[in-house]
Amino acid sequence: MPIVNRLAELHDEITAWRRDFHENPEILYETHRTAARVAELLESFGVDDITTGIGQTGVVGVIKGKNGGAGKTIGLRADMDALPLTETSGKPWASKHPGKMHACGHDGHTAMLLGTAKYLAETRNFDGTVVLIFQPAEEGGAGAKAMINDGLMTRWNIDEVYGLHNMPGLPVGEFAIRPGPLMAATDEFQITIKGLGGHAARPYETIDPIVVGAQLVTALQSIVSRNTNALEAAVISVTVFEAGSAFNIVPETAKLRGTVRTLSNDVREMIETRMKAMVESVCAAHGATADILYDKGYPVTNNHADQTDFAVQVAREVTGSADKVNSEVNPTMGGEDFSFMLEERPGAFIFAGNGDTAKVHNPAYDFNDELIPYGCSYFIKLVETAMPTSG
CATH class of the missing domain: 3.40.630.10 (Zn peptidases)
Structure with missing residues (x-):
C-alpha cells in the first residue's frame, strides 16, 4: 500500500x-x-x-x-x-x-x-x-x-x-x-564568575572575570576533545558572554551561558561533572569564584x-x-x-x-x-x- x-x-x-x-x-x-x-x-x-x-x-x-x-x-x-x-x-x-x-x-x-x-x-x-x-x-x-x-x-x-x-x-x-x-539530550548551563572590579589601568589590583571567562570558553572545549571518547558525539557551545559596562572599568562579574548536546547518558553525566570541576579549578587559579547552574533539558x-x-x-x-x-x-x-x-x-x-x-x-x-x-x-x-x- x-x-x-x-x-x-x-x-x-x-x-x-x-x-x-x-x-x-x-x-x-x-x-x-x-x-x-x-x-x-x-x-x-x-x-x-x-x-x-x-x-x-x-x-x-x-x-x-x-x-x-x-x-x-x-x-x-x-x-x-x-x-x-x-x-x-x-x-x-x-x-x-x-x-x-x-x-x-x-x-x-x-x-x-x-x-x-x-x-x-x-x-x-x-x-x-x-x-x-x-x-x-x-x-x-x-x-x-x-x-x-x-x-x-x-x-x-x-x-x-x-x-x-x-x-x-x-x-x-x-x-x-x-x-x-x-x-540529542539538550542541556543548558549558566556560569556566573565573581572577581574583583577596579580601574582598567591597574588590572593587577583586580581579579578580572573577563580573563577568567575567556579561558573558560577555551577550556570547556577540551571536555569534548580530551575527555569524550572519539567514537561518541558531544557538543559544548558557549553562546552568551556578558560582562562590563565601560572601557575603563574591570567588572566584578562575568556571565557565560550555553548548551550541551549528547547522545548517551554516560557522556551527559561525564560532561556535567567535568564542567563543574573545570569551572571551579580555572576560577581558583585566578582567585575568582563561580556559581554554575546546569539545567538538564530533554533527554x-x-x-x-x-x-x-x-x-x-x-x-x-x-x-x-x-x-x-x-x-x-x-x-x-x-x-x-x-x-x-x-x-x-x-x-x-x-x-x-x-x-x-x-x-x-x-x-x-x-x-x-x-x-x-x-x-x-x-x-x-x-x-x-x-x-x-x-x-
Whole structure:
C-alpha cells in the first residue's frame, strides 16, 4: 500500500487546516485556539472520546477499532506549538501575528494527525485502540512531560507510541530513522564568575572575570576533545558572554551561558561533572569564584529497536521502495521532547521529507503540503498493520 487513496480526496481539506494553523501560531502552552480547533474537528469526525486540558493545553482523542477497542493501544503524537519568530516566507497563509510563526512544521504535524484521525474514524479497519496525542510546548516547554505527568500513558493504557517530524532537505516521499539515539539530550548551563572590579589601568589590583571567562570558553572545549571518547558525539557551545559596562572599568562579574548536546547518558553525566570541576579549578587559579547552574533539558531521543524495525517496514510500504527509507540515518544534535514519551513506552520517532525548503527555525520556512499524504499514510498503515482486524 503506497499512499492511501482516500487521502487524495482529503488533501485539500487537510491543507486548509494546516494553513489555518500556520496563520494563527501559538507558542508554548498558549495553544488555546489550536487545541479548541483540534477538539472541534475530532468531534466532527466521530472520534469516540476527546479530552482537553492534558498537560495544560494538550488534547487527547480516542478511536476504537472494529472489536470495540479490546487489545493493544497505540499512541500517535503531534506537536501544536509555534516559535517566537517573525515570519518572512511571503506565503499567502503567513503568520498574522508578528513575533510568532510555525517555523518548525508543527502546524503540518497537527494537520496530518487530524487527517489520520478522520480516516481512522471513518474506516476503523483495525482491532484495538488508537490514542491521538496533540501536544503543546515542544519548543522548550517540555509539553510531552507535562502530558505524561497528567497521566497520558497510564490513563489511556498506551502500549506503544509513535511520532513524526518533517525534515527539510530530504525529498518528499522519503523517510529517515535509526534505532537507538536519533536526537540529542539538550542541556543548558549558566556560569556566573565573581572577581574583583577596579580601574582598567591597574588590572593587577583586580581579579578580572573577563580573563577568567575567556579561558573558560577555551577550556570547556577540551571536555569534548580530551575527555569524550572519539567514537561518541558531544557538543559544548558557549553562546552568551556578558560582562562590563565601560572601557575603563574591570567588572566584578562575568556571565557565560550555553548548551550541551549528547547522545548517551554516560557522556551527559561525564560532561556535567567535568564542567563543574573545570569551572571551579580555572576560577581558583585566578582567585575568582563561580556559581554554575546546569539545567538538564530533554533527554536523548532513543528509538526502541523492535518498534524502529516496524516503522521502517511501514515506511517502505508507504513509499513503495526500500531505497526511499534510510534506516540508519545519522543522529542529529537537535533535541525533541518526544524523548520523554520514549522513556515511558516502547516506540519510534521518524523523519519525513519536506523537500527543498528553508530549514526549520528559519523565518522563511514553511511546511510542504505535498508531505501530507505520506505522513497520514504512514500513521494509518502503522495502525492497520500493528493491529489488524481479526475478520
